[in-house]
Amino acid sequence: MKAPRLRPKDTTTPEVGTDFVPIAEEARNEAPRATIDPDASLTWLRRVKPIMWAHRGIFITSLVMSFVGLVLMVMIPNLLNKAITNSIQKHTVPLSHYVWWIVGLGLVGAVAGYVSRLFLFETAYDIEYDLRNILYEHLTRMSFSFYDRVQTGQLISRANSDIRSVQMYMTFAPSILVQCSIAVVAFIFMLTINVPLAFVAMATMPFVYFAGVKMRNSMFPVSWIIQARLADVATIVDENVNGVRVVKSFAAEQQQLRALSGAAEKVQWSYIKDADLRARFSPVVQNLPQVGLALVLLFGGYMVIHGGLGVGAILAFNAYLVMLQAPFMMLGMLIMMGQRAAASADRIYEIIDEQPTVTDKDDAIDLVDCTGDVRFSHVDFAYASDAERLVLADFDLHISPGETVALVGRTGVGKSTVGRLLTRFYDVRHGSVQIDGHDVRDITQASLRANVGVVLDEPFLFSVSIRDNIAYGKPSAAFEDVEAAARAAGAHEFITHLADGYDTVVGERGYTLSGGQRQRIAIARTLLVNPPIMVLDDATSAIDVQVEQQIHAGLRIRMEGRTTLVIAHRLSTIALADRVVLLDQQKIVADGTHATLLATTPLYAEVLAQAGEYEANADRDGDHPTTTGPRPDGKALRDLLDSVRTGGRS
Ligand SMILES: Nc1ncnc2c1ncn2[C@@H]1O[C@H](COP(=O)(O)OP(=O)(O)OP(=O)(O)O)[C@@H](O)[C@H]1O
Ligand SMILES: [Mg+2]
Numbered sequence: 001m002k003a004p005r006l007r008p009k010d011t012t013t014p015e016v017g018t019d020f021v022p023i024a025e026e027a028r029n030e031a032p033r034a035t036i037d038p039d040a041s042l043t044w045l046r047r048v049k050p051i052m053w054a055h056r057g058i059f060i061t062s063l064v065m066s067f068v069g070l071v072l073m074v075m076i077p078n079l080l081n082k083a084i085t086n087s088i089q090k091h092t093v094p095l096s097h098y099v100w101w102i103v104g105l106g107l108v109g110a111v112a113g114y115v116s117r118l119f120l121f122e123t124a125y126d127i128e129y130d131l132r133n134i135l136y137e138h139l140t141r142m143s144f145s146f147y148d149r150v151q152t153g154q155l156i157s158r159a160n161s162d163i164r165s166v167q168m169y170m171t172f173a174p175s176i177l178v179q180c181s182i183a184v185v186a187f188i189f190m191l192t193i194n195v196p197l198a199f200v201a202m203a204t205m206p207f208v209y210f211a212g213v214k215m216r217n218s219m220f221p222v223s224w225i226i227q228a229r230l231a232d233v234a235t236i237v238d239e240n241v242n243g244v245r246v247v248k249s250f251a252a253e254q255q256q257l258r259a260l261s262g263a264a265e266k267v268q269w270s271y272i273k274d275a276d277l278r279a280r281f282s283p284v285v286q287n288l289p290q291v292g293l294a295l296v297l298l299f300g301g302y303m304v305i306h307g308g309l310g311v312g313a314i315l316a317f318n319a320y321l322v323m324l325q326a327p328f329m330m331l332g333m334l335i336m337m338g339q340r341a342a343a344s345a346d347r348i349y350e351i352i353d354e355q356p357t358v359t360d361k362d363d364a365i366d367l368v369d370c371t372g373d374v375r376f377s378h379v380d381f382a383y384a385s386d387a388e389r390l391v392l393a394d395f396d397l398h399i400s401p402g403e404t405v406a407l408v409g410r411t412g413v414g415k416s417t418v419g420r421l422l423t424r425f426y427d428v429r430h431g432s433v434q435i436d437g438h439d440v441r442d443i444t445q446a447s448l449r450a451n452v453g454v455v456l457d458e459p460f461l462f463s464v465s466i467r468d469n470i471a472y473g474k475p476s477a478a479f480e481d482v483e484a485a486a487r488a489a490g491a492h493e494f495i496t497h498l499a500d501g502y503d504t505v506v507g508e509r510g511y512t513l514s515g516g517q518r519q520r521i522a523i524a525r526t527l528l529v530n531p532p533i534m535v536l537d538d539a540t541s542a543i544d545v546q547v548e549q550q551i552h553a554g555l556r557i558r559m560e561g562r563t564t565l566v567i568a569h570r571l572s573t574i575a576l577a578d579r580v581v582l583l584d585q586q587k588i589v590a591d592g593t594h595a596t597l598l599a600t601t602p603l604y605a606e607v608l609a610q611a612g613e614y615e616a617n618a619d620r621d622g623d624h625p626t627t628t629g630p631r632p633d634g635k636a637l638r639d640l641l642d643s644v645r646t647g648g649r650s
Contacts, residue, residue: 062119069112077319084312153235169341212332372563378431406577453531457538459522461510515542
């Protein structure tokens with residue numbers, strides 16, 4: 001036996017051909033420029049600050065341009081006042097002088113407005129892009145236990161609307177604040193025209209602000225509820241689309257519609273509540289400045305009549321108040337956007353802050369030159385960390401390099417769980433799972449999974465071509481290799497009969513193929529990677545016995561020297577193994593050849609009978625529950641039984 005070799009993850013002196021090389025190396029994704037601060041005690045805005053900072057260049061340019069544009073705008077009413085006084089009333093300056101100034105300022109303002117808007121939106125979408133990548137990158141790191149719990153609709157809504165509302169606030173809040181800062185400039189201009197009138201004009205602004213604050217306090221809970229309920233709707237829609245086959249086969253459309261309309265009604269209710277609150281506050285916020293205008297007219301008009309002020313001043317004040325109205329109103333909106341963004345950010349952080357339970361150790365090593373020695377020793381495992389009842393308890397199993405072992409047991413006993421622990425989809429509670437003598441927790445996940453291939457009983461295909469589906473684990477594979485893998489998996493023939501052969505694009509999840517066809521593609525997908533250890537979890541359950549035999553013939557050639565764990569209910573599948581182990585009551589209760597187990601362990605015959613596989617029980621029960629696909633015909637089964645009993649492999 002060749003000694004397994006392991007190397008530290010970041011070794012800088014690679015030896016050609018001995019290091020672990022990630023299979024999909026060329027598909028590496030560029031990381032976002034910045035990430036969210038992991039310190040959960042910070043406020044939500046401080047946590048996203050690094051992302052804002054990464055885009056500071058265009059963002060600050062945009063804000064500066066916006067400020068310049070606004071200052072120019074503020075200068076115009078002042079010019080208007082001077083034009084009326086100096087050119088129209090006193091005739092001391094030609095009117096054209098002011099006209100040209102106003103036109104010039106307008107033009108420069110337009111350019112500044114263009115640049116600021118363009119850069120602002122660019123920043124917004126850059127930030128959205130980063131946030132989405134950060135979230136998705138985090139999701140890819142999350143462990144299986146996370147996906148067991150989480151609902152797809154919740155994730156989708158967080159990746160869409162929540163990211164959008166955070167992004168909007170991050171970019172538009174500073175821009176609105178710049179616009180509000182213009183209020184200060186406008187106020188200074190008003191002061192230069194007439195001090196008392198400036199104070200009169202601004203008198204209502206604090207009320208506008210307080211109305212905004214009041215609005216925020218009552219609207220915040222509603223906006224939070226809206227986001228949560230939208231996610232509920234997304235979840236129902238997602239389940240309905242994904243589970244449409246079940247819905248339709250039970251004619252449960254009406255039932256589902258009711259569930260959806262129930263959730264939609266709650267969204268509608270929250271939106272109406274939101275609109276109601278908005279309708280109460282908005283008119284107040286919008287009309288308060290009109291009160292300001294009335295006050296200016298009253299006091300300003302009085303001053304003009306008594307000769308203390310020019311008519312132009314009233315016009316200028318009027319223009320300023322109209323100009324100020326927008327920022328102050330937006331200030332109210334900003335406060336609301338802030339609350340919504342805070343709620344959204346919390347929902348995003350809820351995911352970001354959840355740490356994957358299965359992670360690489362800092363000093364994890366890459367598994368290279370794997371010989372395929374597998375050992376479970378004293379393994380205790382349960383899916384929930386606080387569960388009292390264990391799925392596996394003090395479980396021991398050793399598989400020697402190159403050996404093919406069939407794992408048999410009643411349904412739900414934990415067979416698939418054994419496979420999931422070997423690939424470290426979950427971590428054991430006690431004991432250890434070792435490959436080549438190394439605890440799987442000490443090996444990098446990438447190298448572990450490159451060495452341990454799993455074929456699941458419910459194969460998931462992507463909506464791409466069959467060729468790309470088979471080459472999923474090794475995108476650079478040559479077409480001949482893809483075809484060879486398909487042949488070994490008994491898939492080549494049916495693929496060539498499809499309209500576009502290997503280029504046929506399969507429907508979502510591969511639903512345009514039969515269950516057995518999907519399973520064969522899944523087997524080909526794993527065979528192409530050619531891992532030294534392979535787990536076949538009921539991988540041929542939907543394939544009829546004749547085809548299965550062909551596949552097994554192909555597999556046997558390819559299994560030479562490979563450690564294989566076959567999880568099986570069917571005798572035809574078990575026949576593939578050198579050794580059979582029986583799992584019951586959390587541990588292996590029998591270990592030997594099929595023939596010995598059949599002779600010595602009544603439970604073994606019982607388990608096979610349950611799967612409708614053991615003819616001896618046919619007479620006793622007179623009925624065979626077939627739980628795992630088509631029953632093999634009597635003769636084929638007897639041949640197989642015989643061949644297994646005589647120890648032959650075919
Ligand atoms: N993701 C999960 N979260 C929580 N419990 C789980 C999960 N997967 C399986 N279980 C539970 O663990 C036990 C073992 O499941 P497992 O899938 O290993 O059974 P199995 O032997 O493969 O069954 P089958 O022959 O039906 O495929 C079952 O009781 C099951 O309910
Ligand atoms: Mg299973």
